[in-house]
Amino acid sequence: MNRLKSPYRHVMAVTASALIGIAGALTLASPASAHHSEVKVTAQCDTAAGEWVTTWTVNSYAPEGVNNYQFTKAEATSVVNGNATPFTIDGIAVSEGDTYPHSVSEPVVGKARLSGDATEASLTVKARWDNGYNEKDDSSASIKFSESCDKVVTAPPAAANPKATVTADCEGDVAVKLENGAEATKDAAFTVTGTDGFTKTATVAAGKDTTITVPARNAAKITVTEAGQKAPIFDDKPAEAKDCVEPGEPIGSYQSTCDALIFQIENPKDGKTVTVTLTPNKGDAQTLVVKPGETKTATFKAFEGLTVAPRADGLDDASPVAWKKPTKCTRSSPSAPPEGGGAGGPTLPKTGAPAGLIAGGAAALLAAGAVLFVVARRRRVRFTA
Template structure:
């Protein structure tokens, strides 16, 4: 057995394995170490007192790269910044610089742009290696205040406009407008008399129904020829209250048991052509007829003398209330138009 030959073969095997392993590590590590994204930033004053941030992005690796992410102050910019847009190609070895600008307000001090590039490289055996790298740059607000536009605008505009406008417009308009038709015609319109309502015919009022005897009192309306609907509510001093609804063409009355001191409070509402009046009230006292002093007592006796005056007074109250309600309803229906 040749030991020298065996030792040489073992050493060659170990050396070859080491070289192969180092080559594999180098082939895998090289894309990650060599790929680099370059981002530069600059700034200058704007035209409105603010400032403008300028950015440049390039690829310093050999294969072309694609922009895969654009963020402004850590937030993904959907529309990108100028030419720096997701999907744009950054050519290899600084083949092109992608540029973009951002307009900032005077209150903003800094703005940071972060850009990620992606490389794809195919190996000898058809395997595709994808490598990404991101870098950022911050643009700072210019040290000098950007006051170019504010210093010029106030000196030009206010000096010309105020001097011309007040001298022309106020001198012409006030002299013509007050002397024309507007103030002189409108005050004369209230002097024109308004038309007054008139009615050639008036509805027929009902006849009263009012009668008393020695132990009762009857109250009602004969509205057979009338045109107004009357709603009567009776509240007697003793006994239950009663209601009468007397429409046009009807005759109704109600009778109460009565004695000396008995009274009936009557409330009347008139309804005429869809208009309902406010209620009117009257209190009608019972007066015992003079002929009720006979021994027979009770029954119906002729009403004469002083009793007739009481009856007439109650009837007059009833009819006056009904007439007043009618005229009130008629006035509420009238509308004045100019």
């Protein structure tokens, strides 16, 4: 009897080992992409002490069922007179042993005071969650100080106390926050200058603030001046935003049928609203506003010599697209429409070979057409024919 059972036991053991190995691989692989940390920082100048008060916020993300975590790395550094010096942040520190003191559902917030001469500060962390998963990459945040934080004993008469904070977002646009200290005795007159001729001015009363947004196309370098200051308050390239997630890219296509020139814009669900204006050489322009998850078309009645020029924010190539009569058309080409009209409506042709071709929707257009444009994270548009 034992001789008969032995082979089956061997087969069962091998099968069980394989199943356990597969299950283990799936268990280890499935949660990895869901674990990550996010670090943010803000700062204020304490003029009474002449120190920067920095506030650091760490958020943790993990799969459902993972409740706590610890820091395995927490390195904070400030730069003073070109020298990097480590500093500690209350509440954000490496945990010893197998303790997991921080809840995934709540942010960890810590404060640190830095020298008023500090020009930059950063925090880098790594985490381990209570399911044993270790964060693979560093998560960090940094801040640059546009000026020194000086201790103010007595404000001079009729003097502004201007400050500027420059922050870029994931689209590349830059928010310039302009402040005039509460102790100021006059309004602060700011001028914000970007590239390619961008200039805006703002007057800020004592204890107030305002924000000027510099578009990404003008934000290669930003200079902030105040009328009462000899040197610029800020004169540099803004630091790029971190931990940005790129939106989905809208894709457009065009196709010539026997009767029309058809454009289609398809925007994925994770994209951003895109606006495209299509202007024919004769007739009325059509504008497509395509929200995430939508697909829209514009149809222009064909005639010999028809061209349509696409225009969108950041379009790299706005060259007109010409209608080309397909070789399989059996009837003569349509004549040009009268002046001032003739642009087709948004509906597609309903009869003949064109209707069958157009009914294919996105797949047909993309197969027979050409790529029109792709919108990237900074809303730049690439056009290729």
